[in-house]
Amino acid sequence: MSSPTSRRGSLILLLPIALIVALLALLFVWIGGWFGGRGVTPQAMADTAEASGSPQPGFRRAHSKGICIVGSFAPTPAAAKLSTARVFTQPSIPVLGRFSNPGNDPHAPDNKAAVRGMGLQLKTDDGQEWRLAMNSFPFFASATPEGFQALNMARLPDPATGKPDPEKMKAVLARHPEIARFLAWSKSAPTPDSLANTRFNGVNAFRLIDAQGRERAVRWSMRPHAPFAAADPEHLKHAGRDFLAEDLGRRLAAGPLQWDMVMQFAAPGDVVEDPSRPWPDTRPETTVGTLTLERAEAQVGGPCFDLNFDPLILPKGIAATGDPVLHARSAVYSVSFNRREREISQGLARSGSAQ
Amino acid sequence: MNRPRHFNLLARALHWSMAVAILAMLFVGAAMVVTLRYREPLLDLHRPLGLAILLLALVRLANRLRHPPPPLPADLPRIQVWAATASHWLLYALMLAMPLIGWAMLSAGAYPVELFSGVNLPPILPHSPVMYGFLRPLHGVLAYVLFFTILAHLGAALFHAWVRRDEVFGQMARGEPRPARSNDVRDDLAPPL
Numbered sequence: 001m002s003s004p005t006s007r008r009g010s011l012i013l014l015l016p017i018a019l020i021v022a023l024l025a026l027l028f029v030w031i032g033g034w035f036g037g038r039g040v041t042p043q044a045m046a047d048t049a050e051a052s053g054s055p056q057p058g059f060r061r062a063h064s065k066g067i068c069i070v071g072s073f074a075p076t077p078a079a080a081k082l083s084t085a086r087v088f089t090q091p092s093i094p095v096l097g098r099f100s101n102p103g104n105d106p107h108a109p110d111n112k113a114a115v116r117g118m119g120l121q122l123k124t125d126d127g128q129e130w131r132l133a134m135n136s137f138p139f140f141a142s143a144t145p146e147g148f149q150a151l152n153m154a155r156l157p158d159p160a161t162g163k164p165d166p167e168k169m170k171a172v173l174a175r176h177p178e179i180a181r182f183l184a185w186s187k188s189a190p191t192p193d194s195l196a197n198t199r200f201n202g203v204n205a206f207r208l209i210d211a212q213g214r215e216r217a218v219r220w221s222m223r224p225h226a227p228f229a230a231a232d233p234e235h236l237k238h239a240g241r242d243f244l245a246e247d248l249g250r251r252l253a254a255g256p257l258q259w260d261m262v263m264q265f266a267a268p269g270d271v272v273e274d275p276s277r278p279w280p281d282t283r284p285e286t287t288v289g290t291l292t293l294e295r296a297e298a299q300v301g302g303p304c305f306d307l308n309f310d311p312l313i314l315p316k317g318i319a320a321t322g323d324p325v326l327h328a329r330s331a332v333y334s335v336s337f338n339r340r341e342r343e344i345s346q347g348l349a350r351s352g353s354a355q
Numbered sequence: 356m357n358r359p360r361h362f363n364l365l366a367r368a369l370h371w372s373m374a375v376a377i378l379a380m381l382f383v384g385a386a387m388v389v390t391l392r393y394r395e396p397l398l399d400l401h402r403p404l405g406l407a408i409l410l411l412a413l414v415r416l417a418n419r420l421r422h423p424p425p426p427l428p429a430d431l432p433r434i435q436v437w438a439a440t441a442s443h444w445l446l447y448a449l450m451l452a453m454p455l456i457g458w459a460m461l462s463a464g465a466y467p468v469e470l471f472s473g474v475n476l477p478p479i480l481p482h483s484p485v486m487y488g489f490l491r492p493l494h495g496v497l498a499y500v501l502f503f504t505i506l507a508h509l510g511a512a513l514f515h516a517w518v519r520r521d522e523v524f525g526q527m528a529r530g531e532p533r534p535a536r537s538n539d540v541r542d543d544l545a546p547p548l
Binding site: 007008009010011013014016017018020021024025028029031032033039040041042043045127128129145306307308310312313315316320324327328330331332334337338341342343344345346 | 381382385388389390391392393394395465466472473475482484485486487488489491492502503506509510513514517518519520
């Protein structure tokens, strides 16, 4: 064995070589998720969103209907004490964003949209970037991505009946009891009659890091200056398909629309990593800035369409928490973005006639 | 032509450190696209490691072009000579192309190319859904090509070390032998990754 001469080894030695190579290959494809299911993947969650309706190549897998918005963000002096992010010291930051409706139909009527989304991109003069993905619900449906996936699976129509199976939903609620709280909220909460008077919530907790390196767990929200007005259910029934966009256009023609960005601080003992459990309204809050929207435009051909509002694109001075839903959102948005940009690249997107 | 019997120290140091870095990179990449929970930390590792591999690959290419590698055994069948040469240049092409495609793809997708918190690389392509939609799948496909080329390279290296027992493996595992040393310890080396 120790001879360095050119005496050849037995061909039997091909066996351990093949074994080493095969084991490495197997390990790689296992890590890559080709076999051996290890729970919910971002691909599975995107598949479920796709299965909830007909294919919409080129569009987002969820929150597919949307409107691009353009404006600016101006921080308050109090903000700079909470975080070193440039977004809290630069006097005015250009904002590109997107309002969205839930579901995977980019042409769905607005009166079906009980919850709404607001995505924002803030680019500061130091080259840093902050992307936010907020929703009009005050807390998330589930504590975990697994619960959310189970909920969405249970909502899919059963192939036999064409309707969701109530037994499946019961099983999901038994395993993920926090979802019942969200379903109760969505049944009773009044829907605002406009995007302009809708409050948008970050839902997931983040950490603000100040100049001393001190970290504070926060949840942020955008609180509209326009007073809340609930949509009249009777009126909603006859509202036009795109009444939200039309209303937004009318209001923006009359003047800019504003929201205050408010940070809510966790108290010691508050659960930071569970987005289904909001903190009490009595927690201290600080207004860190004002968002001003100046104009809106159709998403197709608009600047917000091919942007992934990934909530983990954060500037220095703002960091993620371990909230598993936050990390899952980033992962699933990425899958959705990859799929739709590929469809666009392959010329499959039917976006020409879309709104 | 006066060719050395072993790869020079820089070539060997780069080979073994990049072997570790590239394998780690490939496993991180494969894992980060299917995980719901660890995408962010893996991505934060993937980008700076990718840039480091790109820079090391440039140094390595320059070193390779300036210092000819040791010759392959004279009795090596022609097909194996061809396979060795082709796979080596494919490995060079991929270790340079993969980081560049990753960087270009993030640029085309309008993503910030964050190296470390607070430090971003400039985009090397304009925002282009068409380019992103092409480059993103290409990055994934070429990662598998790179991984399986590395496996072939590993299999061939072990074949030289254990079956042919020629000088090929030693050329990368060791420097020029010193005449003063009498004991040869080469077979005590653990199998390489």
